Amino acid sequence: MRSSIPAPLAAGALLLAACSSSGRPVEINPQDQMVGTRWNATLATPAGLAGVTQIKGTAWMAADPREPARTEASVEIRNAVPGGEHPWHVHVGQCGSNGQILGDAKAYSPLLVGGDGKASAMAELALALPRTGQYHINVHASRNNMGTIIACGNLAPPIR
Numbered sequence: 001m002r003s004s005i006p007a008p009l010a011a012g013a014l015l016l017a018a019c020s021s022s023g024r025p026v027e028i029n030p031q032d033q034m035v036g037t038r039w040n041a042t043l044a045t046p047a048g049l050a051g052v053t054q055i056k057g058t059a060w061m062a063a064d065p066r067e068p069a070r071t072e073a074s075v076e077i078r079n080a081v082p083g084g085e086h087p088w089h090v091h092v093g094q095c096g097s098n099g100q101i102l103g104d105a106k107a108y109s110p111l112l113v114g115g116d117g118k119a120s121a122m123a124e125l126a127l128a129l130p131r132t133g134q135y136h137i138n139v140h141a142s143r144n145n146m147g148t149i150i151a152c153g154n155l156a157p158p159i160r
Contacts, residue, residue, distance in 0.1 A: 038062040039130075041137050041153030043077060046095070055080050055151040059137040061090055061102075063129040071103070071129045075137055076120040077111060077151055084113040086150065087140045088121065095136045095152035102135060103127055111139065 043057035057077035064070035073090050080086070087110050093099030101108075103125030111119035135155040141148035 037158055039135060039155040039157055041155045043075070043137060043139065043151040043153035045151055046149055049148075049150065053080075053150055055139065057139070057151055057153070059153055059155070061125075061129065061135070061155060064124065069126075069128050071125040071127055073102075073108075073123045073125060073137075074120070075111065075139065076118070077113075077139060078118045080111075080113040080117050080119060080150075082113055082115045082117055084111075084119075085142065086111040086113070086119070087143060087146065089138055089140075090123075090125075090155070091136050091138055092133065093136065094134050094154050095138075095149075097136070099136070102130075110143070 038060040039062070041059040043055070043059055045053050045055045055077050056079055057075060059073070059075040061071055061073040064072050075088050077086070087108065089105060089108050090102040091097070091099040092102060103123070107125055108123045109121050111121050113119040137153050137155065138149050139151040140146045141150050
């Protein structure tokens with residue numbers, strides 16, 4: 001019997017299942033053939049700051065194509081205050097968990113917001129792309145206010 005669920009809808013359902021908040025770490029079987037190659041996130045301002053700021057963005061991490069023992073991470077934000085400088089990091093765990101920074105904190109150059117409210121940055125981490133676990137990206141208010149997270153997004157693993 002053939003399924004009546006269109007392929008894009010089925011893929012979306014798989015992605016939602018991968019992003020579930022079951023609290024269990026994501027595990028990727030190294031023997032599985034990967035369809036995607038990046039962990040992806042959609043960033044948004046946490047609910048506690050809603051109304052104060054509404055930053056949106058995207059982020060990802062993937063194996064460095066030039067050096068598989070390294071990981072690249074990227075973040076882009078929009079609707080930020082022009083002229084702002086915001087530290088960002090990939091963290092272990094999910095948004096709000098205060099997990100440790102993945103890799104060396106010095107590898108992450110801050111987001112420098114342009115006059116259009118947009119910023120982007122890349123980091124090269126001296127570690128292989130994680131195949132299991134939970135990760136998220138935090139964008140901090142400033143160097144002097146690292147405790148305030150102005151945008152966060154949970155990284156969904158590559159689709160198998």
